[in-house]
Amino acid sequence: MRIAVEDLSVTLAGRRVVAGVHLVAEDGEIAGLVGPNGSGKSSLLRTVYRHLRPSAGRVLLAGRDVAALRPAQSARHIAALPQERGGDFELSVREVVAMGRTPYKGAFAADDAEDHRITAEALARVGMAAAADRRFAQLSGGERQRVLLARALAQQPDVLVLDEPTNHLDVRHQVELLALLREQRRTTLVALHDLNAAASVCDRLHVLHDGALVASGAPREVLTAELLAEVFGVRAAVVEHPLTGDPLIAFDHRTPAGQGA
């Protein structure tokens, strides 16, 4: 399902953190949001999954304004994986994943066989089926993140919204999680810090800087040495990845941008 952000602005405590952003994730496409810290990625995503209200502009889900939908209705189409980690309240892994069914259930409705099946499938999908009865709070960071992704999958969304899903994961778990995202073939909006990961996983990249969109397009077109210097303030060369052929950014970790050659 196509999701579009139209002329979106977000104001937090009087500060405009997202300013008139237009971007589109086509059906089945993985759209990456990149940009330095504080560039507005998280705020933009929060408006898409309706934690924040836009101060101007709209989010369109298959052409319909999500603000016109009841929260539970839009949550059947859009699932979010935010950065928060949850408190320790004795929840089991299965209970956390089963929360994905929330938007489908009425006030007093119990989980039925269908919900149990979907929950089990989502857990199997992320390779955590064996951990279903463990306490969520006792999992490692990588395991937690996979369980939270399973929770989002149990929501059976048309659009996945992920905010830095690979944070705090070791390289192998990063690779596994991103591979899983690609397998999904679902419309995905993902904010990523790691530009090389973004370059190889995303179909299109949208670069945010100080709340404004400064570039959009295929990773190859967007990730240039000039843009990296201007937006991220780093010196880097963009080469071809020897294994995958994707753009590979080789950062110069010794020299801040604007100095040297």
Added chain:
Amino acid sequence: MTSATPAPATSSTRRPARTLRAGPLAAALTAALLLALTAAVSLGSVDIPPGEVWAVIARRLTGRTPEPGTRDLIVWQLRLPRALLAAVVGAGLGLVGTAVQAIVRNPLADPYLLGISSGASLGAVAAVVLGTTLGLDLTFGSALGLTVSLAAFTGALAAFALVWLIARRGGGFAPLRLVLAGIGIAQFLGGLTSYLVLQTRDEQQTRGVLFWLMGSLGGAVWAQLALPAAAVALALALLQARARGLNALLMGDETAAGLGIDVTRLRREVFVVTSLLTGVLVAVSGAIGFVGLMVPHVCRLLVGGDHRRLLPLSALTGAVLLVVVDTAARTALDGQELPIGVVTAVLGAPTLLYLLDRRLEPK
């Protein structure tokens, strides 16, 4: 990813997340509640055998004329209303504790965290001090005792209104803001209460004041039971309807929003329900401590964190606990009743420390 992932490490220190099934546990707790109620009515300065207890109750319930004598008086007029009030108040405190811990996402929260009970205490203490100054009889259970209850509830509402006004600003009922508003108001009203306590002049006033500050179920009468019982039942239904939302809140506000929960609205609704119920409970029993803190923890250890099971079980567990504690408070010392707040604190503080300790254990 599936095939490349090793089986999760298991170790003997890892408990299964859920140890007991909720259904059988609820049945066991209901049985325990009946036993505790029977014991509560049976034990006291005059012990009445359980068979006699039920005979008196059966006589009353079937509408036959009660047997004349002290047994009917002790069972029906004195001990049964008190035991039932203990059950109702305990159920309410357990319920409120569980819900408040969820909306402020802090397992160390309790029903009094949000300032409601300090308002009730101030209202009650003000009424006692003012009333006895005017030479009125304000012992609990008397007509004017009900006036004090009313003053307590009014105080609770005033505190609730203050916390509401402060907490709704800046983003709307954010957990930290709610807690800080509650603590601030509680400190402020507590200061006023302390000042009033200093103004008490005789033993009767001091006793009346202590009743509210420490909590007591003494002097319970049938007429006082219906309102708190109805309030507990209504609150249970309202909270149970929001159980999935409370679950989602445990994971964080953003996660809950992503699951289609209107977080601000949910938090506001639960704050209103728990505050009003707390006000009613404190108005009939004073501020009985630790029950609302302990019960949610005990229940989470037993059945896990899902509020669909947790809320009704917290109510049941709270009921059993308070009936048992009140019976102990009445009977532990010969010829003298311990304030129930003393017993819950003496039992509750070590429990809290144990729970804190357990939370700090390396995982």
